[in-house]
Structure formats: C-alpha cells, structure tokens
Amino acid sequence: SPYPGEKVKFADLNSSYWQNCFSRAVRVA
DSSP states (O other): OOOOOHHHHHHHHHHHHHHHHHHHHHHOO
C-alpha cells in the first residue's frame, strides 16, 4: 500500500495476533 501508516498498522495487528496465539499456546501447554 502507498501509505506507510497502513503498513505500520498492519504490522501492529500482525504482531498482536501472534502474541495472542503464543499466549494461548502457553496457556494450553
């Protein structure tokens, strides 16, 4: 996308998604 802000927003969303997956995996383990 041409807007750097969008890229940052997407990276933010991606990182919080993976943090969520990780904390769920830790809870299950």
